[in-house]
Amino acid sequence: MTWFILISLILVGVILVLTEIIFVPGTTLIGILGLLFSVAGIYYGFLAFGNELGWWILATTFTVNFALLFYGFHSGVWTKFALKDAITSRSFDDRLLGLEKGQEGKAVSDIKPIGKAEFGDLIYEVKSDSGFIRVGSTVFITKLEDNKIIVKS
Structure with a gap:
């Protein structure tokens, strides 16, 4: 049960940080909540397993977070979510076509x-x-x- 709580806290933290980066950038609230969940998971690891395993949990969490972010940005996974098209048309472009002064x-x-x-x-x-x-x-x-x-x- 201790491992389940630890992994759940860290996983929720990672998901919230990724959600902040992908879906709602700039709000910072979700990113801060993600960091708080990750820190709570690491703190819980220190309390439940002691210093030696706590440092391993901290290093693993940091490495996994960094690797996911690096892989995501480097591989272009996030570009699937990006808007690449731009609206180039304008309204009423041909409205005056065929009209001339004095008509x-x-x-x-x-x-x-x-x-x-x-x-x-x-x-x-x-x-x-x-x-x-x-x-x-x-x-x-x-x-x-x-x-x-x-x-x-």
Whole structure:
């Protein structure tokens, strides 16, 4: 039973430290708990088995922890958990494709100062630089900038 308690304390400590490194880096609480469990296991080993075996338990625990961390980082096991992809797309990249300055369209909603207008067969959100524009009015594109369509009637 003494060995079971000793191994359980040290094993829980190792698992908590690995959890800190892999899943929740930077929280430090789980890592500190892992270290406390490992220290408690080593202390329990000193109490239960005396100094000579206690030093062996300390050395073994330190060696196993170091070997697991070294193997994990050196072999690339942790890269399976790492996010390697990056989002490179942007929203509305092709929104202004086919539109040009001076193009004529029709307001399909009141534009006060933002509303909707139809250019060709597509409806776009537009902004008026000349104030209120009634639905059904003819509008012209004055500016195309920063994915915004600026119109006037």
